[in-house]
Amino acid sequence: MSDVEQPEAAQVAAPAVVEAEPAAAAEFFGEHIDGVRAFAAALTKHGEELGLIGPLELPRLWTRHLLNSGLVAPLLRPGRVADVGSGAGLPGLVLAIQRPDVDFVLIEPMERRVAWLERQVAELGLQNVTVVRARSEEARMDDSFTQVTARAVSALRTLIPITAPLLKDGGELVLMKGSSVEREIDAAAKVFRKYRVTEPEVLVLGEGIVPEAELTRVFRAIVH
Numbered sequence: 698m699s700d701v702e703q704p705e706a707a708q709v710a711a712p713a714v715v716e717a718e719p720a721a722a723a724e725f726f727g728e729h730i731d732g733v734r735a736f737a738a739a740l741t742k743h744g745e746e747l748g749l750i751g752p753l754e755l756p757r758l759w760t761r762h763l764l765n766s767g768l769v770a771p772l773l774r775p776g777r778v779a780d781v782g783s784g785a786g787l788p789g790l791v792l793a794i795q796r797p798d799v800d801f802v803l804i805e806p807m808e809r810r811v812a813w814l815e816r817q818v819a820e821l822g823l824q825n826v827t828v829v830r831a832r833s834e835e836a837r838m839d840d841s842f843t844q845v846t847a848r849a850v851s852a853l854r855t856l857i858p859i860t861a862p863l864l865k866d867g868g869e870l871v872l873m874k875g876s877s878v879e880r881e882i883d884a885a886a887k888v889f890r891k892y893r894v895t896e897p898e899v900l901v902l903g904e905g906i907v908p909e910a911e912l913t914r915v916f917r918a919i920v921h
């Protein structure tokens with residue numbers, strides 16, 4: 698080992714390389730691509746410093762996060778959608794950019810994340826988003842939502858009790874899940890009965906849009 702002191706610059710971690718916009722993105726997001734690009738630029742500039750997105754995530758910002766979130770947009774119906782645990786705005790802000798015909802309420806308890814979400818709503822000029830600072834179970838929301846989304850919040854057994862009560866009768870859960878979704882479904886049978894979760898199904902989304910390894914699983918069910 699050299700006993701020559703390393704120059705200070707060499708000891709500072711190199712900034713993460715940010716994933717370039719994939720070719721599929723412009724076609725997938727269509728007329729909304731500029732909004733998604735603006736959100737991507739904001740996440741790239743501030744996401745790591747504000748603790749919204751880890752350094753390991755910037756190299757897969759588009760495939761793992763923006764496209765992944767956007768895959769849910771075609772499942773939404775005109776109405777009111779609550780996104781529980783929005784964090785950096787995934788999937789809530791991406792969906793709000795894609796679906797100006799849908800009203801979104803982003804429910805997030807952490808003050809810093811709420812400030813970020815509110816700033817992004819203003820900077821992106823989104824007219825269809827309200828941000829609520831609360832834990833979902835304490836949010837004092839009426840049960841008037843047509844659909845509820847959530848991504849990376851918790852396993853179904855604990856996620857259903859904080860999402861299903863927000864839905865009006867016949868409303869739909871649209872919960873983004875990883876490869877453990879089938880195991881989570883098995884573990885949640887009692888909770889499904891308690892919260893009247895019916896017709897559960899798992900959709901696999903993203904074929905032809907994201908690489909095979911990044912296909913997204915969505916747990917979808919009706920609440921009566």
Ligand SMILES: C[S@@+](CC[C@H](N)C(=O)[O-])C[C@H]1O[C@@H](n2cnc3c(N)ncnc32)[C@H](O)[C@@H]1O
Nearest residue numbers: 781782783784787805806807832833848849850
């Ligand atoms: C791992 S982050 C995921 C954030 C974002 N959905 C994403 O996919 O990047 C989980 C988020 O859920 C929020 N959260 C945790 N418990 C919650 C609850 N009971 N109600 C609403 N949000 C909650 C956390 O504050 C955090 O921002």
